[in-house]
Amino acid sequence: MDIGRIIFHLLFTVFFIVANVVFVRAILYRLRLIFNGRPAFFNEDITKNLNLPFRIKSFLENVVLQKKNFKEPLRGIMHAFIFYGFLVYTIHTTSQMIAGIGGYLMDDPYQFALPKFLFGETANHIYEQTVNYVSILVLTGLGFFAWRRWIRKAHGLDVHSPASAIVISMIGTLMITTLLGNGAKTVAATYYSHAGLIDGGLGKVWELVGVSNSNADIVTQIMWWGHILTVFAFMLYVPTSKHAHLIFAPINYFFATDTPRGQLSKLNLDDENAVWGSNKVEDFPWPNLLDGMSCIECGRCQVECPANRTGKMLNPKAIIVELKHQLLEKMPQVEKARAGKTPEEAAEAVAALETGVINSHEGLSEESIWGCTTCYACVEACPVGNNQVNAIIEMRRHLVLAESKMSAELQGAFVNMENNSNPWGVGAHTRADWAQGLDVKVLGEAEDKNIDILYWVGCAGAFDERNKKISQDFVKIMKKANVNFGILGTEEGCSGDSARRGGNEYLYQTLAQQNVDTMNGYGIKKIVTACPHCYNTIKNEYPQFGGNFDVVHHSEFINELSKDGKIDVKVADDASQGKYTYHDSCYIGRYNNNYENPRDVVKKVSGGKLEEPSDHHTKGLCCGAGGAQMWMEEQNNDRVNNKRTGQLLDTGATTIATACPFCITMITDGVKHADKIDSVKVKDIAELVAENLN
Template sequence: MAISQIAFHVIFTALFIVANVVFVRAILYRLNLVFNARKAHGTENFLEHKNWEFRIKSFVLNVILQKKNFKEPLRGIMHAFVFYGFVTYLLHTTSQFISGVFGYALDDPYKFTLVGSVFGETANHYYEAALQVVSILVLVGLGFFAWRRWIQKAKGLDVHSPASAIVIGMISLLMLSTLLGEGARAVGAEYANPFHDAAPIAAGIGAVWEAIGIEYSSADLVFQIMWWTHILSVFAFMLYVPTSKHAHLIFAPFNYFLQSDTPKGALSKLNLEDETAVWGVTRTEDFPWPNLLDGLSCIECGRCQVQCPANRTGKVLNPKAIIVELKHALMDKMPEVVSIRETNPEGAADAVAALDTSVIGKYEGLSEEALWGCTTCYACVEACPVGNNQVNAIMEMRRHLVLVESSFPAELQGAFVNMENNSNPWGVAAHSRADWAEGLGVKTMAEDSNVDVLYWVGCAGAFDDRNKRIAQSFVKIMQKADVKFGILGTEEGCSGDSARRGGNEYLYQTLAQSNVDTMNGYNVKKVVTACPHCYNTIKNEYPQFGGNFEVVHHSEFINELAKDGKIEVGVAEDANAGKYTYHDSCYIGRYNDNYENPRDLVKKVSGGKLAEPVDHHSKGLCCGAGGAQMWMEEHGERVNFKRSNQLLDTGATTIATACPFCITMITDGVKQEGKIEEVKVKDIAELVAENLK
């Protein structure tokens, strides 16, 4: 072997080893920090087959097929160009690594190719030709993202982002070096073979090289320069990416594969009887590890920020900042925690406790004002392309503020006291819970428990005058369909949704366990409710307390009655003259994927016509009342006013809702615009009851 060949082999192999060692160590270092945090709810049975099946499906859909990215079609396509470009390049770059390590690259970089060695030289020529097309598509994608960030200056993106410039520059260099190198190979006789026509891009670039004076004799030098440019760019990319926000390339796949198959609408259950349990979180090491993995996975694309109703109305909450600040906390605080645990295992607990690892109020994005601005609408989680869950992290910190520091908005104190004393947030006497049903012939479970379905009325249906009419309309529908149902009456308590989302896990568990015991005492099998918040908590969270019921939202229940022919819904008299629109409830939509049942009912009443607001279905804008916001004061622009204006902009004369909180908030918004006389706001149960044949 010639001296130059030996030198080449040694230099390349050294660079290869260093780049890979640094790359792997950076990844393992960060994963070690993450997994030194608290175990997460839902990951205890990691090896169960059903969890593996769920995780594999999550990985395939969202990593391989890019499902979440395509929720924004144009951006999804452009990201697919870049992502699938990387996938396509894997064989090409691996071939280059092998050629370099074994010294082939000095004489002929194409002496060895993975595609050629497995499928033959013909297949390799076509692969390389396809790679050139892919390179162009990657450059198109990069150009699009550069335009969005620095020209369009899209909301949610940091226009002063050197990391983005570095990565876009690196990837562009990877693509250009390949294209220019292939063009150099096409100069002169190199491509005078049957595959010349299969590589028109390289042939075209080769023609440009020839036009500027590069001849066949010097084209090989150009190719070698481009080859080294490409491979050194790959090594630089490996060194830089794990330490940057573009580490999402590595950690987002972990994020999707390690997801739990617990329901979207279920928060974790605290063990309140365990003296060592963590009651909410402010210390970095106490966060469940998925919250910290979210930080590493975040690409800072701002999709969550753009969709957040609080952020859209000028509040300080920024869900992107929540996740980014958790990443900063991970890298700032956890190294010392891990070091103590590894060097002094026996005294680690006391030593770690002495550290200042708290995050609330210590990082700009994690202020108490920001945490209390969340409506828990799940829009941020739905929008995130890398599988982050901002809501869970916020709820962990809210629990700490309430249970440990007793620090929460003063107005929330009244709701907590009312739920504790009267089992409803309004504070109305509990003995009047069944008064709404007087004269309707509705029996309680105590009077007759031999029923097919329990109607869970909820606090709004029982105590709020506007929502009492909805409960009465729903009863009318069930009686028309001869449904055998009962209510709990005064035995029904608050479902506890506002307590749990308000951070008061202790109060929530008291309410939930009482309700579960009552329903189990009557051997309840099926529950129907008109409140999405009650629906979500009974369906997805009561199983944590032994409450395993079939739970149906009234939109689905009524729609099934209509489909089965048990009721017949006519077209409303004003259907021809008016226009109907529908407001999506977050807790039956994003949380439970129930979008079409309520729409089906509205279409029956409207004669098939439905005008969608600008934000609808999975992008529907929250009414602003979720996450216990119903009981708190909102400052600045009100979310419900913004949403009401979107609905009014459709020109609708009837706005349909399917949630007691939503109907209250949207009605207030329509009143604010002075249109309450000309625009009706009604629950779907009212619309159906008014138009029963």
């Protein structure tokens, strides 16, 4: 027996054990740090709250099938080459590991192949040829991503990224050593009959440079060791780099929250030990910390963020990346402070630590935290399942509830909501004045309180002069369709959306509970509203307070009335000369996947024609008013609404349709800014329909 072979493969076994131990320890260490964060959605009863079918589906769709990556088709295909290449290489690398561990017992360890051992020569030949072609595809994907980062210098990517260069080099080395090794195998006469196009061609190249039957085995061994040592280096490096997403992103998708997109977590305000928002790293819910470890730093969230696109301080990528860095830097201090202490002693020791993250880095500045419109574009774009918005809301809650830090404008809106149950501060007793003369049933005043549908008007529809007309036109539509509806009048309060997304969870919960109690008192079952923010809040968040209602947005409601023949909508007189476009509201679009209902309604009026702006549907650009931005001044002069309006005007449209009171306000301001108010109309879909009813 060759003593040299035994020594080499004993060394391999040592390397194998060390690499795997270091690899597993690095992963477990980071998972331990992550789960030191605040308990999240299934901390009380994991068997009850795990929702395994949902998690398996999330994993299969987004990890195995790469659903999120394919939202960008070209990048998705290139990433799929690499991802599925890794899956194919699992068998190849496993074969090489087996050959390495037991190599000194084999006559020809460098030729060992697991498919051959398990299924025979034919299966092995098919597999080896598959590996060759997959290797070429992986190299193609690597080349594409290298080109994007260092030649094209795509926005959002760090062109000075040694980590990316290292990983691309490692993966490339794995592919190249495999291809060259397979090519060397074919040089031996006994392998010619099994050669394919790629390995056979490489074998010919080896022969041209002097490799023959006598030394082909040496080349195979060199390539084998090159592959194996690269695998070991990869295992040692990846868990400590940004490419740890290979491990943590699948975990992130498995542990994705199964609550609706538009539902934020509910703080237990009655618990004296509850954490009101997050600043210290240990106070963040662990899913936020898992997001940090999952981040690939691809910059897609940054590219899509409307605040970042208009020069604001906010960079959702920087927030998540810095949260990861803070986790790795400060959570070990927390672990050390807690070690060997009672819960009371541990809490006291941790409280003395400086583990705050807000203002610890430019990316986590207060200004950046307040720049978010909560439009969800970052979450929609993220290929690894991160939720940047949730982390931002956690920090806003801390600033508002724990430190009373907010802009004077936002504080004024909070005071108005508290005193008059609307952000404008208009007297609450005038909430139903918009409906005077329309013969609308007000439940608190009507003898017959029997209704099929409650029309939730919302603060904008009740108090804002521009949006009052939309409320009146929507009533006109419902009356035309003989809908049995009513309103709450002065008993309706602010839904609380801006309070919650502005960080004032205490005010939000007060408003929400009052509204839920009122509606439950009237036995309300179905609600329709023209405000996407009220729609999302009542539909997705009021169930947290016992408010379980069937909630529809007026775009869906109007579309159903039209389809059912309850209203007859004619084509507008100006449809043949003018053009129509539609602006997607984030809160009915990305939050609630309602894209086609408003478009169908607009097409009824426009004669089936609709000009789409450059950003639309899932990539629609925010109007700039969400996330309580409606009540705050923008951080610079490059306003989000002006950028969005510019996209809409670029379609050549003479009518811009909206389906949100915030959007109609912001887009109208944008049209005025562009000095187009005399030539371009901005109208809600309810107005378009009401004007064109037969």
